Amino acid sequence: MRIDELLEEAKADAPPARLAVDDLVNAGRRRLRRRNTGWALAAVLAVAATVGVPQILARPSAQMPAQVPVAPSPTKSPPKAEKFSLVAPFRGYTVDGFTVADPDAMSLSWTSAMIRQAGTDPDDQDGILSVTPPGVNPEPEGEFTTFTTDPVDGRDAYFLRQSGGGESLLWKLADGGFARVGSTATMSRSDMRRIAEAFKTGGGKPIRTALSSTYIPDGYRIYVASGLRARFITAAKAEEILTNPGKEAPDLGGNTISIKLEQANGGFSNAKDRCSEDEPECKVRVGGYVLVVSGDGVKPAERQKIFESVRPANPEDPSTWTPADEAYPTFVRPEVS
Amino acid sequence: MSDRETQFREFVAARMESLRGLAYLTCGDWQLAEDAVLAALPRLYVKWNRIDNHDAYARTAVVRAAIDETRRPWWRRERSHSDALPERAEPDATHAVHDRLHLRAALDRLPVRQRAVLVLRFLEGLSVQQTAAALKCPEGTVKVYTARGLAALRQILEAPYANR
Numbered sequence: 001m002r003i004d005e006l007l008e009e010a011k012a013d014a015p016p017a018r019l020a021v022d023d024l025v026n027a028g029r030r031r032l033r034r035r036n037t038g039w040a041l042a043a044v045l046a047v048a049a050t051v052g053v054p055q056i057l058a059r060p061s062a063q064m065p066a067q068v069p070v071a072p073s074p075t076k077s078p079p080k081a082e083k084f085s086l087v088a089p090f091r092g093y094t095v096d097g098f099t100v101a102d103p104d105a106m107s108l109s110w111t112s113a114m115i116r117q118a119g120t121d122p123d124d125q126d127g128i129l130s131v132t133p134p135g136v137n138p139e140p141e142g143e144f145t146t147f148t149t150d151p152v153d154g155r156d157a158y159f160l161r162q163s164g165g166g167e168s169l170l171w172k173l174a175d176g177g178f179a180r181v182g183s184t185a186t187m188s189r190s191d192m193r194r195i196a197e198a199f200k201t202g203g204g205k206p207i208r209t210a211l212s213s214t215y216i217p218d219g220y221r222i223y224v225a226s227g228l229r230a231r232f233i234t235a236a237k238a239e240e241i242l243t244n245p246g247k248e249a250p251d252l253g254g255n256t257i258s259i260k261l262e263q264a265n266g267g268f269s270n271a272k273d274r275c276s277e278d279e280p281e282c283k284v285r286v287g288g289y290v291l292v293v294s295g296d297g298v299k300p301a302e303r304q305k306i307f308e309s310v311r312p313a314n315p316e317d318p319s320t321w322t323p324a325d326e327a328y329p330t331f332v333r334p335e336v337s
Numbered sequence: 338m339s340d341r342e343t344q345f346r347e348f349v350a351a352r353m354e355s356l357r358g359l360a361y362l363t364c365g366d367w368q369l370a371e372d373a374v375l376a377a378l379p380r381l382y383v384k385w386n387r388i389d390n391h392d393a394y395a396r397t398a399v400v401r402a403a404i405d406e407t408r409r410p411w412w413r414r415e416r417s418h419s420d421a422l423p424e425r426a427e428p429d430a431t432h433a434v435h436d437r438l439h440l441r442a443a444l445d446r447l448p449v450r451q452r453a454v455l456v457l458r459f460l461e462g463l464s465v466q467q468t469a470a471a472l473k474c475p476e477g478t479v480k481v482y483t484a485r486g487l488a489a490l491r492q493i494l495e496a497p498y499a500n501r
Contacts, residue, residue, distance in 0.1 A: 003455065003459040003487065003490075004462075006440055006490075007362055007456060007459060007460040009440060010440045010441050010444055011361050011362055014354070014357065014358060014367065015367050017353065017354070017357060017371065018371055019353065019357075019371050019375060021350050021353065023375070024345075024349050024374070024378045024379065024382070025342060025349070025382070027375060027378070028378065028379040028382025028383065029382070031380065031382065032383045162448070166448065166450070263372070263375055
């Protein structure tokens with residue numbers, strides 16, 4: 001069999017498409033509108049209102065305050081231990097034709113930011129800059145080869161090439177953690193080095209998110225937050241990761257809660273909350289997105305309670321997002337020594 | 338309905354299945370493949386009037402989006418926990434399905450950029466130069482990935498199931 005026949009055969013039993021032509025046309029229209037005129041929050045609310053968001057937006061205000069209580073704590077009783085804070089350890093910067101964006105995702109194990117090359121589509125991603133705290137092994141899973149190179153900022157550095165492609169430059173930071181520039185084929189080793197040499201820690205901004213929730217079950221702690229996603233793990237697992245970090249991608253254990261906004265597609269057409277015991281997740285359409293709450297090891301009633309407490313902001317307008325530290329009950333931030 | 342929309346609609350209707358398959362072969366997951374198509378084609382809509390070769394743009398954008406999907410920290414770090422688990426290659430009663438799963442498993446074992454090169458070159462029929470442009474990499478890289486990808490595929494496909 002020829003290679004082209006093999007490839008055709010490999011995709012021969014495609015599942016039914018969830019996407020329809022209308023979904024793509026609508027997505028294109030939305031994108032064009034954003035490009036041309038800026039994006040209005042009122043528009044998404046109007047769209048959302050017609051497809052069932054009222055279930056979220058119009059829940060009884062007595063139980064669901066419009067804003068998540070942030071616990072401003074003006075009196076600030078002396079904390080016994082510091083809370084883990086979702087404030088990035090570095091900020092975005094530009095160097096020689098590359099832009100490192102402000103970090104947009106952070107976990108107990110890593111913080112990451114997108115790298116884009118000047119002159120390319122702003123939605124294209126040409127690499128990732130990630131920083132891991134001291135104690136976390138920043139090397140990826142799988143086979144790789146390392147090549148020592150000149151120090152970066154006076155500290156050890158090396159290139160890491162994964163067995164099938166993909167190269168990164170890793171270098172040690174002053175606090176004992178590591179930073180890593182993961183390249184695509186558009187980035188040469190000297191590009192990676194220039195990006196690394198311009199990197200500075202500090203000055204990072206809070207990670208912001210379009211999600212917030214007034215209810216997370218006791219005993220859960222936040223593991224990761226980004227613009228459209230959050231994942232919670234057990235307090236014991238969070239403590240384990242913070243005290244004995246191990247790998248960059250640790251085993252999160254069986255009990256996790258995930259809250260996310262995904263782009264809607266043709267396969268999702270219901271206009272009502274969907275939170276049945278038959279399904280492992282609760283879903284509702286929010287404008288052009290679907291809010292999904294899932295929980296491994298979480299009872300359906302708990303899952304529904306989380307779902308009903310979620311307040312999505314406009315996923316396409318980051319100016320409406322809140323700092324992730326303020327988006328959930330304070331107790332979900334684990335204590336760090 | 339504008340000309341742009343009419344033409345785009347016709348284009349998508351004609352090409353979506355093919356582009357979805359292209360993305361799938363690149364990233365190895367149907368759900369991520371649709372995400373890639375959904376990420377790529379709205380860009381084409383925006384640029385429709387400024388692009389001469391819509392098909393080439395769509396192919397490139399979809400493959401690059403599919404590669405990006407596999408590079409996202411969420412994918413890289415949480416794939417094993419997500420609902421986008423890779424399909425398992427389990428033997429089936431029929432030879433056809435068995436062969437298909439075998440082939441998919443073989444493709445899954447190739448690095449994503451090697452897969453993308455093979456798909457663009459041998460399924461889409463692009464030249465080395467066109468493939469290099471699509472993936473924004475040197476022609477030499479395309480040649481190397483082609484040779485390595487074919488060799489790896491051959492080796493994997495020739496290996497007995499028991500050894501996989």
